[in-house]
Amino acid sequence: MSTVQGASPRQIVVVGNGMVGARFAEEVARLDPAAERVRVTVVGTEHHPAYNRVLLSGVVAGDYTPDQIRLPVPDSPGVRVRTGITATALDTEHRTLTLDDGTTLPYDELVLATGARASFPPITGVAEADGTPGEGVTALRDLADCQRLLALARPGAPVVVLGGGILGLEAARGLVGRGMRVSVVESSPWIMRRQIDKPAARILADLYAALGVEVHSWRVASRWIPGTGLELDDGRVLPGDALVVTAGVRGNIELAKDAGIATEHGVLVNDHLATSDARVHAIGDCAQHPGGGAGLIQPGWEQAxxxxxxxxxxxxxxxxxxxxxxxxxxxxxxxxxxxxxxxxDDDAEGLETVTISDPYGGRYAKLSVRQEKVVGAVLLGFPEAAATLAQLYDTGTPVPADRLALLQGLPTSTPDAPGRDQGEALVCRCNAVSRTDIEQAWMDGARTREAIAAKTRATTGCGGCVRDVQALLSGMQGLTPRPS
Structure with a gap:
């Protein structure tokens, strides 16, 4: 269906050129390649083109260069991207967006993809009065933070990471790989408190200790002393030339709030991703949906x-x-x-659990099943089981009777589920790419991971599927390609 003859395309303005805003523009270009229906203008504060923020810890580690994490710019007559410019005011009555260069953009629909910023805890020395990082302190939210961190810390120097969540642990691994001496401080009883249980966290902390990372859980920071280190609540001072703060984020909701749009800790949206103003929408880290999704790239891309x-x-x-x-x-x-x-709890009503704990081998697995369906798992050092269980979790397929064999990666038989479309296993959950999609891309001539990424987007999200894609490519070397 095309637009009514003679009608102008509707104008969509996107505030935010991060991963989610850029994905929205890319999706629009794919759905409306001739710009017959809509035209999109994206405005972003950073001067850089859009890039994959999830892989910033890989930039710190030296696994990627900034150029290697760039996101594609839509090649479409209907998409215009303006970088290095900030939206300062939103007028919902007249449907205009004011920019910091004094110009305004009219819109028919406006999309807030403003993301989130690092939250600096109220600890002496961590932040200045204006909210900017203190001396020797940095977050890890953008490329500028990466550059600041690598300038602050040199190989052999001590660095403290404040926050033992996934970003903090990834940053710590990258820094120790660069030859730095790293300490991690987490105020919760164990690291990755939201994602894993305590026994898994103990083994994970031991693995980090073996790499040279000191983990201090259930400890509160008292003050940051520039040039010295981080003082803890027990009086100890952890040496540090730099402090990396990964202790949470706050949604960038000020533009919406000042315009009278309903907000809490995020911009409130419904299942249609509309805010309290029907012509204004919000997606990604700045959006607050009843079903969650903020802080995760896969839901943000689904919203886009x-x-x-x-x-x-x-x-x-x-x-x-x-x-x-x-x-x-x-x-x-x-x-x-x-x-x-x-x-x-393992004895929770209706819940079956199977646990394997191997501290010496640095491995741990916990499988939770309810009504014959996988409802949760922690898998440390069990990559084969992780792939299988993620598939069962995604598709809702009944689990095999031999749960232990499933965790060990041994062959199992899956119970039949009559009348149920179980779907296909996803190799790349961030981009909903299946094994069939990758095999089709290979048959069409994509023989490297980079070519597969260009064809399917696999491996361009969190990067967690790189190993699986490489394994699939290795296994397909003997296939007969489609004649050209």
Whole structure:
């Protein structure tokens, strides 16, 4: 369906040129390549083109260069991207967006993809009065933070990471790989408190200790002393030339709030991703949906795809149903996957659990099953089981009777599920890329990981599927390619 003859395309303005805003523009370009229905203008504060923020810890580690994490710019007559410019005011009555260069942009629909910023805890020395990082302190939210961190810390120097969540642990692994001496401080009883259980965290902390990273859980920081280190609540001072703060984020909601749009800790949205103003939408880290999704790239990209289908009119009834998060720790030499219910007591009603604990071998697995379906798992050092269980979790397929064999990666038989479409296993959950998609791309001539990424987007999200894609490529070397 095209626009009515003579009608002008509707104008969509996107505030934010991060991963989610850029994906929305890319989806619109794919759905409306001739710009017959809509035209999109994206404005972003950073001077850089859009890039994959999830891989910033890889830049710190030296696994990627900034150029290697750039996101593609849509090659479409209907998409215009303006970098280095900031939106300062939103007028919902007249449907205009004011920019810091004094110009205004009119819109028919506006998309807030403003993301989030690092939250600096109220600890002496960590932040200046204006909220900027203190001396020797940095966050890890953008490329400028990466450059600041690498300038602050040199090989052999001590660095303290404040925050033992996934970003903090990935940063610590990258820094120790650069030859720095790293300490991690976490105020919760154990690291990755939200994603894994305590026994898994103990083994994970031991693995980090073996790499040279000191982990201090259940400790509160008292003050940062520039040039000296971080003082803890027990009086100890951890030496540090730099302090990396990964202790949470705050959604960038000020533009919406000042315009009178409903906000809490994020911009409130419904299943259609509309705010309290029907012509203003929010996606990604700045959006607050009842089903969650903030802070995770896969839900953000799902939101971008849903909203693109709605605003281009290709699927006006498309809706976002909420997040089913899966966490993969991207740390060289450590394979950790976690999802679903992992903190329930083993004797919780209706819950079956199977646990394997191997501290000496640095491995741990916990499988949670309810009504014959996988509802949660923690898998440290069990990559084969992780792939299988993630598939069962995604598709809702009944689990095999031999749960222990499933965790060990041994052959199992899956119970039949009559009348149920179990779907296909996803290799790349961030981009919903299946094994069939990758095999098709290979048959069409994509023989390297980079070529597969260009064809399917696999490996361009969190990076957790790189190993699986490489394994598939190795296994397909003997296939007969499609004649050209």
């Amino acid at each position: 795809a849903v909203l693109a289908r709605r605003l281009t009119g290709t699927a006006p009834h498309a809706a976002y149903a909420g997040a089913r998060p899966l966490t993969r720790l991207k740390a060289e030499g450590i394979e950790l996957t976690a999802f679903g219910e992992v903190h329930e």
